[in-house]
Amino acid sequence: MIVWIVLFPLIGAVINGLLFASGLWKKALGGDEHTENSITNIIGCGAVLISAIISTYYFVQLLSLDPSERQIIQELFVWIPSGEFTVSFEFLFDTLSCVMALIITWIGFLIHIYSIGYMHHDKAYAKYFTYLNIFVFFMLILVLGNNFPLMFVGWEGVGLASFLLIGFWYEDTEKAYAGRKAFIVNRIGDFGFILGIFLIFFIFGSVNYQEVFGMALDASFMSAVPAAVITAIGLLLFVGAVGKSAQIPLYVWLPDAMAGPTPVSALIHAATMVTAGAYMMARCNVFYSQSPTAQMIVVSIAAFTALLAASIALTQNDIKKVLAYSTVSQLGYMFMAIGVGAYAAGLFHLVTHAFFKALLFLGSGSVIHVLSGEQDIRKMGGLRKLIPITAITFLVGTLAIAGVPFLSGFFSKDEILAALYDRGYTIHWIIALITVVLTALYMLRVYLLTFEGKTRVSDSIKRYIHESPYTMTIPLMVLAALSILGGYIGVPDFMGKVVGLHDTNLFEHFVSSSILIDNAKEVGHHLFGHWALVGFSIGGAALGIIIAFYFYYIKPSAPEKVAKDIEPLYEASLNKWYVDELYDYIFVQPFSYISRKASDFDIHYIDGSVNGIANIVKEMALTLQTAQTGVIRSYATLMAIGAAVILILIVLL
Amino acid sequence: MFYVFAALALAGALLVISFKNPVSSALSLVLTLFSTAVLFVLLLADFVAVIQILVYAGAIMILFLFTVMFLNLKPEALKFESKNLPFKVSVLLAVLLFVGYFASLGFKKGLSLINVSSSNLEGFGTVEGVGTSLFTDYLLPFELTSVLIIVAIIGVVAIAKKRAN
Amino acid sequence: MNVSIEHYLILSAILFVIGAYGIIARKNLIIVLMSLELMLNSANLAFVAFSRALGDMTGHVFMIMSITVAAAEVAVGLALLVSIYSHRETLDIDVLKILKG
Numbered sequence: 001m002i003v004w005i006v007l008f009p010l011i012g013a014v015i016n017g018l019l020f021a022s023g024l025w026k027k028a029l030g031g032d033e034h035t036e037n038s039i040t041n042i043i044g045c046g047a048v049l050i051s052a053i054i055s056t057y058y059f060v061q062l063l064s065l066d067p068s069e070r071q072i073i074q075e076l077f078v079w080i081p082s083g084e085f086t087v088s089f090e091f092l093f094d095t096l097s098c099v100m101a102l103i104i105t106w107i108g109f110l111i112h113i114y115s116i117g118y119m120h121h122d123k124a125y126a127k128y129f130t131y132l133n134i135f136v137f138f139m140l141i142l143v144l145g146n147n148f149p150l151m152f153v154g155w156e157g158v159g160l161a162s163f164l165l166i167g168f169w170y171e172d173t174e175k176a177y178a179g180r181k182a183f184i185v186n187r188i189g190d191f192g193f194i195l196g197i198f199l200i201f202f203i204f205g206s207v208n209y210q211e212v213f214g215m216a217l218d219a220s221f222m223s224a225v226p227a228a229v230i231t232a233i234g235l236l237l238f239v240g241a242v243g244k245s246a247q248i249p250l251y252v253w254l255p256d257a258m259a260g261p262t263p264v265s266a267l268i269h270a271a272t273m274v275t276a277g278a279y280m281m282a283r284c285n286v287f288y289s290q291s292p293t294a295q296m297i298v299v300s301i302a303a304f305t306a307l308l309a310a311s312i313a314l315t316q317n318d319i320k321k322v323l324a325y326s327t328v329s330q331l332g333y334m335f336m337a338i339g340v341g342a343y344a345a346g347l348f349h350l351v352t353h354a355f356f357k358a359l360l361f362l363g364s365g366s367v368i369h370v371l372s373g374e375q376d377i378r379k380m381g382g383l384r385k386l387i388p389i390t391a392i393t394f395l396v397g398t399l400a401i402a403g404v405p406f407l408s409g410f411f412s413k414d415e416i417l418a419a420l421y422d423r424g425y426t427i428h429w430i431i432a433l434i435t436v437v438l439t440a441l442y443m444l445r446v447y448l449l450t451f452e453g454k455t456r457v458s459d460s461i462k463r464y465i466h467e468s469p470y471t472m473t474i475p476l477m478v479l480a481a482l483s484i485l486g487g488y489i490g491v492p493d494f495m496g497k498v499v500g501l502h503d504t505n506l507f508e509h510f511v512s513s514s515i516l517i518d519n520a521k522e523v524g525h526h527l528f529g530h531w532a533l534v535g536f537s538i539g540g541a542a543l544g545i546i547i548a549f550y551f552y553y554i555k556p557s558a559p560e561k562v563a564k565d566i567e568p569l570y571e572a573s574l575n576k577w578y579v580d581e582l583y584d585y586i587f588v589q590p591f592s593y594i595s596r597k598a599s600d601f602d603i604h605y606i607d608g609s610v611n612g613i614a615n616i617v618k619e620m621a622l623t624l625q626t627a628q629t630g631v632i633r634s635y636a637t638l639m640a641i642g643a644a645v646i647l648i649l650i651v652l653l
Numbered sequence: 654m655f656y657v658f659a660a661l662a663l664a665g666a667l668l669v670i671s672f673k674n675p676v677s678s679a680l681s682l683v684l685t686l687f688s689t690a691v692l693f694v695l696l697l698a699d700f701v702a703v704i705q706i707l708v709y710a711g712a713i714m715i716l717f718l719f720t721v722m723f724l725n726l727k728p729e730a731l732k733f734e735s736k737n738l739p740f741k742v743s744v745l746l747a748v749l750l751f752v753g754y755f756a757s758l759g760f761k762k763g764l765s766l767i768n769v770s771s772s773n774l775e776g777f778g779t780v781e782g783v784g785t786s787l788f789t790d791y792l793l794p795f796e797l798t799s800v801l802i803i804v805a806i807i808g809v810v811a812i813a814k815k816r817a818n
Numbered sequence: 819m820n821v822s823i824e825h826y827l828i829l830s831a832i833l834f835v836i837g838a839y840g841i842i843a844r845k846n847l848i849i850v851l852m853s854l855e856l857m858l859n860s861a862n863l864a865f866v867a868f869s870r871a872l873g874d875m876t877g878h879v880f881m882i883m884s885i886t887v888a889a890a891e892v893a894v895g896l897a898l899l900v901s902i903y904s905h906r907e908t909l910d911i912d913v914l915k916i917l918k919g
Contacts, residue, residue, distance in 0.1 A: 628917070629915065630914075630915030630916060630917040631911070631912060631915045632850075632911045632914070632915075633842060633911055633912065636841050636842050637842050640746070640749070640838055640842060643749070644749050647749070655825065659825070659829050662829065662833065663829070663832060663833070663836075666832075666833050666836040666837070666856055667836060669836075669840060669849075669852055669853065669856060670836060670839060670840035670843070670844060670849070670853060675846060675848045675849060678848075678849055678852055679852060682852050682855065682856065685833075685856065685859065686859060689859055689862075689863055692826070692829075692863065693863075693866055696826070696866050696867060696869075696870045697870060698866045698869070698870070698878055698881075700878070701866060701878050701881050701882065704882060704885060705862070705885065708885050708889060709855075709859070709885060709888070709889075712889065713855065713888065713889055713892050716892060716893070716896060717848070717851070717852065717892070717896070720848070720896045720899065720900065721848060723900075724899075724900065724903055724909075743839070746835045746838055746839050747835075749831075749834075749835050749838065750831060750832065750835045782875050782878075783875060783878050783879065783882070785875075786875035786876065786878070786879050787879050787882070790876075790879075791876075791879045794879075794883055795883075798883055798886045798887070801886065801887065801890055802886065802889075802890055804890075805889075805890035805891075805893050805894050806893075808894050808897070809893050809894055809897040812894070812897040812898055812901050813897040813900055813901060
């Protein structure tokens with residue numbers, strides 16, 4: 001029963017929430033904190049673990065099926081029976097959702113384990129695990145739903161969970177504002193998404209995946225649909241993805257979201273929620289493959305995002321902010337792949353990115369934990385000897401994201417670059433290549449400044465440095481192993497042939513069952529063959545690594561000089577190209593002004609009229625009160641007069 | 654016959670509202686009730702007439718007299734608050750009277766006192782007739798009035814009880 | 819003697835009006851209650867008169883109901899009156915106006 005994958009995190013959240021987070025255990029049942037935390041751990045982590053096991057079970061089931069029929073559908077009940085618009089609660093477990101579910105549950109499980117150590121001293125321990133379980137629940141609904149409304153339920157739900165978790169330490173107003181910003185910016189994307197769903201229903205008369213895609217694949221049906229409409233659907237859905245997956249112009253919430261606890265950043269902003277947009281677009285491949293205009297727009301925005309984010313990441317000094325911008329940049333890569341129609345490549349990068357980005361975030365969390373809250377990399381350094389496990393796993397993650405050969409990132413990035421070039425998007429390929437260089441550069445910078453060289457840590461903190469507990473280091477090691485080995489499920493054919501294997505791209509074959517149209521047109525100017533492209537990407541990575549090595553290891557004083565030489569550029573990059581300030585000026589200020597004016601109007605006029613009516617009634621009541629004299633005689637007199645009047649009226653009429 | 658007793662009834666009524674002494678007013682009311690009972694007999698309502706004397710003149714007026722004597726009331730002075738009040742009131746009531754008369758004129762069209770010897774007037778006004786009507790057609794109101802009486806008894810006991818202060 | 823029904827009705831109306839006058843014009847509470855009885859009595863007269871005119875026993879039955887109600891009402895009224903007198907030592911309805919407002 002697929003529904004159990006979804007239900008277990010919900011049950012965990014409900015139990016943890018009602019019993020522990022609400023304070024019931026402590027206040028009403030007089031329990032102690034130690035058992036509370038232990039039970040919370042077991043329920044919270046256990047729920048996700050059970051979901052992971054069930055997902056794996058169904059994965060094995062899928063493998064035993066014929067590739068053209070790899071899908072399991074389970075319907076629970078009819079949710080909205082409204083004539084033509086009938087929506088049921090039904091789940092679809094095909095190869096695409098299988099991949100997503102496995103990522104969400106297993107990496108989610110690792111992050112739950114990690115959180116046991118990281119949040120150990122936090123007061124709102126149970127609330128944290130409740131929120132995490134709620135998040136996993138909604139994310140699973142998103143990827144397992146079999147129709148658009150259900151996906152949207154999950155979409156909104158993860159937005160909510162993200163808000164709750166980003167603003168987890170809400171006593172600090174700045175952090176609460178970060179949560180609010182995330183939710184609002186997300187909402188803007190959701191607006192486009194909803195419009196897209198409306199348009200889909202309008203054109204296709206249904207919101208169920210099988211029905212809609214079936215109609216969309218039917219050439220005779222589609223000949224009646226204008227191309228502009230398909231483009232519009234694609235673009236509206238893309239707006240939703242822009243919001244959720246932090247592309248230009250709606251990426252501004254992601255860096256601010258670093259205000260939340262680091263495991264939250266790992267789970268939500270590295271592995272899962274931000275990838276929801278990519279999943280959605282892969283699911284809707286039928287639309288995108290039929291609309292070249294939409295594809296061009298997607299790729300262009302994605303390429304620009306990747307480059308812009310990488311340029312900002314170069315100068316940031318907060319370790320988590322670097323990783324945040326890195327996430328935006330890597331998401332750009334995923335969308336570039338999806339934009340050109342190489343859906344499997346994009347998803348492959350999604351998977352590998354989940355591995356190494358989660359690893360990087362958890363590693364940085366370990367560093368922050370060890371340094372008692374320090375996040376500025378200028379105040380770190382020389383930590384490799386002190387916290388070796390963290391350092392080595394972080395190095396693995398860094399090399400993976402940079403695209404060093406034989407690690408997972410290399411295979412996935414390379415496929416994207418190959419797809420860009422082969423399908424004729426040369427300019428975008430060049431931009432992606434430049435971004436490879438920048439990625440390697442900034443990631444190595446972070447590693448070198450944090451772990452190598454002379455230590456710049458303040459003495460008061462240095463005394464307390466010791467390696468993180470097992471609950472934190474074991475997930476790091478597991479993720480490092482995955483970052484190294486995970487790439488081998490998707491080795492491209494031409495590489496596999498070298499060692500005599502055929503059909504090595506297991507991942508692509510698996511996922512292709514769910515991709516209904518894959519327009520792999522190979523456009524002709526093949527200046528460079530496969531191996532040349534690989535050489536380019538390795539060269540780019542190497543260039544980045546060498547530059548970083550020079551600047552930050554060999555000659556640590558060099559960066560400052562360069563920064564002074566190109567000071568305006570440096571300042572702009574450091575200040576995120578002033579995008580937030582621009583948004584504030586254009587949108588936020590006028591809107592606050594209008595809101596204030598509206599509020600004044602409401603208080604003055606509307607409340608005034610309501611109160612005024614109440615006052616009128618009161619005045620009338622006071623006037624009529626004078627008739628209540630209490631003297632019976634006048635009552636009787638009035639009654640007699642009244643009776644006389646009625647009699648006269650009866651006689652007259 | 655009618656005019657005699659009608660005059661008596663009117664006289665009694667006028668005396669009720671004129672006497673200063675409450676006891677005298679009560680006795681005048683008794684006179685009015687008796688006269689009305691005779692009028693009932695003239696209307697062939699024997700049973701009702703006897704009931705009127707028994708209950709109304711008998712029980713209710715005795716109750717009044719008991720209360721008056723129990724409270725030991727003194728005759729009041731017929732003072733009115735404003736000089737114009739009785740005049741205004743009289744005018745008002747004269748209007749009522751005229752209207753009532755004209756209203757009753759409307760009934761002239763269909764009604765007149767039916768002759769006794771008509772066949773469908775068997776047992777009209779006798780105990781049998783009243784009893785039959787009371788216990789068949791109007792059983793429910795009958796039961797409800799008994800409830801009403803019980804409520805009244807309870808109410809009276811509750812109100813007139815001496816509070817232990 | 820040919821007395822038509824209008825005579826009874828006019829008599830009833832006059833008695834009613836006299837009763838109404840008694841309620842409005844007298845100060846003593848007991849007199850007011852007695853005038854009330856007078857009004858009820860006049861209504862009963864009208865009932866019986868119409869019953870005779872229509873040949874229906876309904877009027878008689880209603881008259882009995884009316885007497886019953888009048889009895890109950892007098893009982894309660896007098897109980898209240900006794901209670902008021904023991905409290906306020908007066909039965910002047912112009913003085914008893916706590917229910918003002």
